[in-house]
């Protein structure tokens with residue numbers, strides 16, 4: 001069963017509002033994307049598998065834990081790039097595997113232009129990173145690629161989703177949890193999320 005987790009954390013809600021604001025400049029926008037990625041990653045990694053680990057403290061032995069899964073971040077180019085840094089602050093040793101997709105402006109279908117995944121999977125868990133889940137086409141296509149690669153544990157981490165994108169992703173991949181800061185009202189006629197935040201790629205990169 002698919003699960004949709006919409007963060008209720010006050011810091012997420014506060015920062016998301018600043019992110020949406022048309023008066024937020026590119027530099028502040030990038031910083032907010034980084035901070036939101038970190039906060040959402042904290043929530044999205046609550047079920048990571050642990051192995052037991054014993055350490056020696058100054059006072060004796062402590063039974064503890066060690067995160068044991070190999071994790072891959074999969075930013076969808078280009079807007080997903082902005083989420084990488086915040087996640088890496090919590091998960092410094094992850095692999096990053098970029099997937100290049102752009103959305104055809106007329107058909108709204110994703111077009112693949114970059115994929116350098118090796119033949120065999122090198123990670124056990126993938127976090128797909130993309131700030132916007134609009135029609136869901138890009139996320140579904142990326143997760144299709146990752147499943148063909150051989151990864152079975154996949155999560156989607158984004159900032160804002162449209163109900164249409166949530167529906168499409170949960171239908172195509174009901175096993176993939178969706179972690180976002182908000183699910184907005186709708187998509188408009190040109191496939192933008194309303195009220196959303198505009199074009200996440202353009203606002204990060206000043207284009």
Ligand code: PRP
Pocket residue numbers: 076077078079080101102103104108110130131132133134135136137138139165191200201202
């Ligand atoms: C945007 C966004 C997602 C995609 C979402 O990327 O970053 O990747 O659209 O739309 P979907 O859910 O309908 O597929 P865009 O194609 O604008 O490319 P960019 O990231 O290079 O700006």
